Amino acid sequence: MVVIFSIEHDSSTHKVMDWLSNLSEDFCIVYPSNFSHKIIEIIDFVQQGNRPSFCFRKWDLKRYKDDYLNTESFRLIEYLYHLTKDNCFWLNNPYDYDTNSKLLQHHYAQKVGLNSPDVCLVNSRHNLQQLLERSDKQFITKSLGSQIFKRDKTGQSLFAFTMMIEQDVMDRIPNHFFPSLIQDYIDKEFEIRTFFLDGEFFSMAIFSQENEKTKIDFRHYDNEKPNRCEPICLPTEIEFKLSDFVTLMDTNCGSFDLIQDKSGEIFFIEFNPLGQFGMVSTPCNYMLEKRIAEKLKKHSMATSVLTIDKEKVVYDSDPICAQFLKPVSTSGVDACFYSSFYESDYGLVQNLYKPLDLIG
Amino acid sequence: MEKKFYLYPSCIPVKGYARSIILDTCRDKYTLIPNALYSIIEEFQGCTTSQVVHEFGVENYSIINEYFDFMRNKDMLYFTSNGICFNPQNEVYEVSSLISNAHIEIGLQIPYKIIDELSNLNCIVINIKFIESFSIGYVVDVLKYINQSRISSVHITIPYSRELEEGIDSLLQTSVKIRRLVFINSPRNNEKAFGYDKRYYMFFLNKEASDNIQCGCIHPNFFTTSKGMVIEGQTKNTCFNKKIYINKDGLLKNCPYSQQILGDINKECIVDVVSKENYKFLCSITKDQVNVCKDCEFRYICMDCRVYIKDKNNIYSQPAKCNYNPYIAKWKGQDGYIPVEDWLNDNNKK
Numbered sequence A: 001m002v003v004i005f006s007i008e009h010d011s012s013t014h015k016v017m018d019w020l021s022n023l024s025e026d027f028c029i030v031y032p033s034n035f036s037h038k039i040i041e042i043i044d045f046v047q048q049g050n051r052p053s054f055c056f057r058k059w060d061l062k063r064y065k066d067d068y069l070n071t072e073s074f075r076l077i078e079y080l081y082h083l084t085k086d087n088c089f090w091l092n093n094p095y096d097y098d099t100n101s102k103l104l105q106h107h108y109a110q111k112v113g114l115n116s117p118d119v120c121l122v123n124s125r126h127n128l129q130q131l132l133e134r135s136d137k138q139f140i141t142k143s144l145g146s147q148i149f150k151r152d153k154t155g156q157s158l159f160a161f162t163m164m165i166e167q168d169v170m171d172r173i174p175n176h177f178f179p180s181l182i183q184d185y186i187d188k189e190f191e192i193r194t195f196f197l198d199g200e201f202f203s204m205a206i207f208s209q210e211n212e213k214t215k216i217d218f219r220h221y222d223n224e225k226p227n228r229c230e231p232i233c234l235p236t237e238i239e240f241k242l243s244d245f246v247t248l249m250d251t252n253c254g255s256f257d258l259i260q261d262k263s264g265e266i267f268f269i270e271f272n273p274l275g276q277f278g279m280v281s282t283p284c285n286y287m288l289e290k291r292i293a294e295k296l297k298k299h300s301m302a303t304s305v306l307t308i309d310k311e312k313v314v315y316d317s318d319p320i321c322a323q324f325l326k327p328v329s330t331s332g333v334d335a336c337f338y339s340s341f342y343e344s345d346y347g348l349v350q351n352l353y354k355p356l357d358l359i360g
Numbered sequence B: 001m002e003k004k005f006y007l008y009p010s011c012i013p014v015k016g017y018a019r020s021i022i023l024d025t026c027r028d029k030y031t032l033i034p035n036a037l038y039s040i041i042e043e044f045q046g047c048t049t050s051q052v053v054h055e056f057g058v059e060n061y062s063i064i065n066e067y068f069d070f071m072r073n074k075d076m077l078y079f080t081s082n083g084i085c086f087n088p089q090n091e092v093y094e095v096s097s098l099i100s101n102a103h104i105e106i107g108l109q110i111p112y113k114i115i116d117e118l119s120n121l122n123c124i125v126i127n128i129k130f131i132e133s134f135s136i137g138y139v140v141d142v143l144k145y146i147n148q149s150r151i152s153s154v155h156i157t158i159p160y161s162r163e164l165e166e167g168i169d170s171l172l173q174t175s176v177k178i179r180r181l182v183f184i185n186s187p188r189n190n191e192k193a194f195g196y197d198k199r200y201y202m203f204f205l206n207k208e209a210s211d212n213i214q215c216g217c218i219h220p221n222f223f224t225t226s227k228g229m230v231i232e233g234q235t236k237n238t239c240f241n242k243k244i245y246i247n248k249d250g251l252l253k254n255c256p257y258s259q260q261i262l263g264d265i266n267k268e269c270i271v272d273v274v275s276k277e278n279y280k281f282l283c284s285i286t287k288d289q290v291n292v293c294k295d296c297e298f299r300y301i302c303m304d305c306r307v308y309i310k311d312k313n314n315i316y317s318q319p320a321k322c323n324y325n326p327y328i329a330k331w332k333g334q335d336g337y338i339p340v341e342d343w344l345n346d347n348n349k350k
Helices: A011-022 A032-047 A067-084 A094-098 A102-111 A125-134 A167-172 A212-216 A218-224 A236-248 A278-284 A288-299 A335-353 B035-044 B049-056 B058-073 B112-120 B136-147 B162-172 B207-211 B227-235 B270-274 B277-283 B340-349
Strands: A002-005 A027-030 A053-056 A119-124 A139-142 A149-151 A157-159 A176-184 A188-197 A200-207 A228-232 A253-261 A266-272 B004-007 B011-015 B020-024 B029-033 B077-080 B101-106 B125-130 B153-159 B178-184 B191-194 B201-204 B243-246 B251-253
Touching (some): A011 A288, A027 A032, A032 A067, A053 A094, A102 A119, A102 A236, A188 A236, A188 A278, A236 A266, B049 B058, B058 B077, B136 B153, B136 B162, B270 B277
Parallel strands (some): B101 B125, B125 B153
Antiparallel strands (some): A149 A157, A188 A200, A188 A253, A253 A266, B020 B029
């Protein structure tokens, strides 16, 4: 018996399901939409002493309109995880949902001895300018770990991509801004995607062609000359370090983004525990979906079969406590008032400790 | 430092008798090359171009240079001074379906049992041939039943009727799985139209075109250079592997034109029939085993029909509808073409 947490439209999940069915292994898929229906029965099932294997493939913590339901649902998954983690196999775990801090990953990568492009944080144009002047390197900037997504007035979706810091960027940014991640730009020979599956590595190199045509119009190149994606083996010492990294991240599965530079050095860029692996599996014929299904089957030790009614029930009501809301009495004073008051007070205290002649 | 050259692993060189080919499985293209270049790739991969020139002598410099420019322009070579360890490709192509494609003939009974079984075997595409131009209601009932299964796409072939053509598009809006609809015996021929929301194609074929069996024809138009096809072709017969045909009486065969009946679905399950050795036999014949084909550079991108063959008594004989002679690298109609048989006779005499 295998229990998979995923979202409805994840094609990799569907392929893993097909393989589980091919291997005659029972499985149960939990989506946000059938969560209310299935989760209690799964908890009962493991409390009866069954030891299914679990796969936390994907989840959507923004599914419910009311944020408290997102948190409440996570509390249930988290409970199931702690209830079973000592006895059952989990491929990825619920905490993998939020491990995409690039700063933290950079820190861990350095800790295990991986090359990772230097990072620094800036919040003013002045600091950034100094950084650029002091070095002859090129820099990029990207988000600290969230997907930055906005819509403009016409409804067009806008994303924040990784971008180069160039003069026109410098000209357009204000003097002060939210702390931003600045990272050394690596002149790449090729990119590498490595899928780590519970101790095994599956790597793919992406060769983007340096072709005059592509510089002018990359759309042409996308169709006529898609990037070559080829299976490669990483040096063993790099695999050891990546393995240490995964241990530090407290998980057992995920996708690495790496870069090999012109001198042959491999750099760590990012790790996505719940990343897509179809784009590595298919071009390299690695059969990752099958390997995942086999792994889940191997570790499953359920003695009975979990039967859940196939009846489609729509669970559209809140938990009971949220259906009986009562008004709350407040002091009527805006909390922000206090904090701003405190902040200015703190400034004064600091001034007291400075030498008198400096205050002027 | 001069860079070493590697052929990308997605570019697969295949040697033929008269010439070779590079199958670019990443871009679904193929490139014909001389056998000399095939040997250079096989022997010198991981060397520098000057090492190749050194081996063949300066007098061949311009030819070798031309070879490398040719491959570089086709973007098949990777040059590096660092060296790279390509991972040998997994040589088995696996799909989770026990049966991936099924061709089913339907009469007046909806074959619920067959559809259920195919769904459980993870069948991907089901090709339905209605033996008569049934009513729209009946066609929709069949589609509705398939919609609830795990089969992901449906192709339909049905004899033309006015009622069907006028009404079917609006009724098919409810089926998300239909990809192709072919009207046979239609008054119009070779017409192509989009169905609702561009979800599927409609084809119209007249009586003559409908009776003309395209199956087993060998032509460059039918070549496929996809990764799946090429890898599957190393160990399996790409035309029969994981594919079945079931006629309206429930008799199962490898393909509609095969004479051999393998089982009766009214008495046994599909999975039992396809586990039999006589089903698996045709699926296991590879191009490397077939006479003449094994010397042909196109062997991994060409469908291999084992039903229409030149010698009925030899299952390993060449496809009957093949008009290519790999020994002289010429298609029928090209200058200097001689049939394979004549060429073999001449050569045996010599």
